Amino acid sequence: MTTAPGILTGYRVLDCSIAMAGPFAAQRLGDLGADVVKVEPVAGEWQRHAAAGGASGNRINVSFLSLNRNKRSLAVDLKDPQGQEVLRKLVAGADVFLQNYRPGVAARLGVDYESLKAINPSIVYVSISGYGEDGPYAQRPGQDLLLQAMSGAMLSSGRAGEAPRAAGQYLVDAVTASTAFEGVLAALLHRERTGEGQLVTVNMLDAITTLQMQELSVHTVGGLPQERSEQPHAHVYIRSPYGAFETADGYLVLAFPPLKTLGEIIGDDSFLDMVDEEHGWTHRDEIFAATARRLRTRPSQHWLDAFAAAGIWAGPVYGYADLLRDPQVRHNGTFVTYEHPTEGVVTVPGFPYKFSATPPRIERGAPLTGEHTREVLAEIGVADDEVARLLESGVVVETS
DSSP: OOOOOOTTTTOEEEEOOOTTHHHHHHHHHHHTTOEEEEEEOTTOOGGGGOOGGGOOOSSSOHHHHHHOTTEEEEEEOTTSHHHHHHHHHHHHTOSEEEEOOOTTHHHHHTOSHHHHHHHOTTOEEEEEESSOSSSTTTTSOOOHHHHHHHTTGGGGSSOTTSOOOOOSSOHHHHHHHHHHHHHHHHHHHHHHHHOOOEEEEEEHHHHHHHHTHHHHHHHHTTOOOOOOOSSOOSOTTSOSSEEEEEOSSSEEEEEOOOHHHHHHHHTOGGGTTOOHHHHHHHTHHHHHHHHHHHHTTSOHHHHHHHHHHTTOOEEEOOOHHHHHHOHHHHHHTOEEEEEETTTEEEEEEOOSOOOSSSOOOOSSOOOOTTTTHHHHHHHTTOOHHHHHHHHHHTSEEOOO
């Protein structure tokens, strides 16, 4: 294993965020070597108490474990003036401050951008919100499913007249995390060039909207309506057939094949005289339904072999167990396995990027609440007797 420092080694990130988007963004920074201090309430961050899928873990549930590796935990009561003073001392030597408080909360706690900029003018301050820092929806809850629905994304697939289906992932949280991660890196690069810190604002509504760059441009520039049809096409703006299909023993996906070639393979003569970019639109439902009927007659592998031989884009529909076994996933090292002090051997998704000189790595698993409180306070010059007093008063806590 390499011992080279990570790209962000030497940078300190204060992660004051909760749930998924903020912690995921901060974890990415930690994967690249940043010293990420998770500043959480003395009772522990919200995600510690909300176990997705009921996966509770030993002392750390899987939800928290998955979003908080490569961090140290400082548990402090920010509603107490003494706790706020602790945070201000941390800010003085930090590079990045990341929060996703409800609008107005940061100012009430005295940790808004202007307050922290006065302490550390070079701070990169990242504020994540649901709908924006202000405006008519600023106080609405920024929850993933609500944003999927509002963004229009859910009405770009499926059947007309049926309820839209959400993504099977926390899609908005994930893309917001990636957006915040990009914002931090860009702001740090600007600071390297100019010495100037700045405020970076990211909101979930804009993140999921801009993710749909191509689809929304087809609507706004091309003037094409977003209309679902009778068959369950996987995308309203792609010609038929495009989507998931049942086979004799499972499912496969098929992406806009040449209609003549498709007709020859599945044995449907009606396709032979069709023009892809004409009939693929004007006969969308007819083509989709005919394809679906034919594909049900043979096993998935039969069709996948035939499509591969013809150069048609098609593939299997995996579950998570299939993904873990896939040879390309294994070759890529997509998943990593490490030993966690309380949770044992864990296997989780690794890193979405590779660097030849400074690869990301896991230095530590997700921490216990306040596991590093004493350590972090010592680093910012808090004397041992003062640490003891703060612990005794409950302003900070530590767990071992």
